[in-house]
Amino acid sequence: MTALTIRDVPDDQIHTLKVRAALAGKSLQAFMQELIAREVAKPTMAEMMARLDRETTAEVGARDIVSAIDEGRAGR
Incomplete structure (x- = not known):
């Protein structure tokens, strides 16, 4: 595994992270x-x-859509 160093993290953020880790x-x-x-x-x-x-x-064209609408209407 690789080590990671993060520089210039504000002290208040480090404190918050430590508290959350402890909790x-x-x-x-x-x-x-x-x-x-x-x-x-x-x-x-x-x-x-x-x-x-x-x-x-999807390979759907305008004709397919119109046909599906027409079929739906016909089934009412």
Whole structure:
């Protein structure tokens, strides 16, 4: 695993993170690893859009749509 160093983190933010880690029963390191893991597990909007483009392509034309509407109306 690679070590990660973050410089110039304000003291109040470090204090808040330490308190939250303690409340969660974790070390600051374990808490930060979990925080990073949660963040990287969330896809970005660009990643979601790319996934939607891959998974939702359909070969439907205007005629198909009009036909489906007509069939729905005829079934009433």
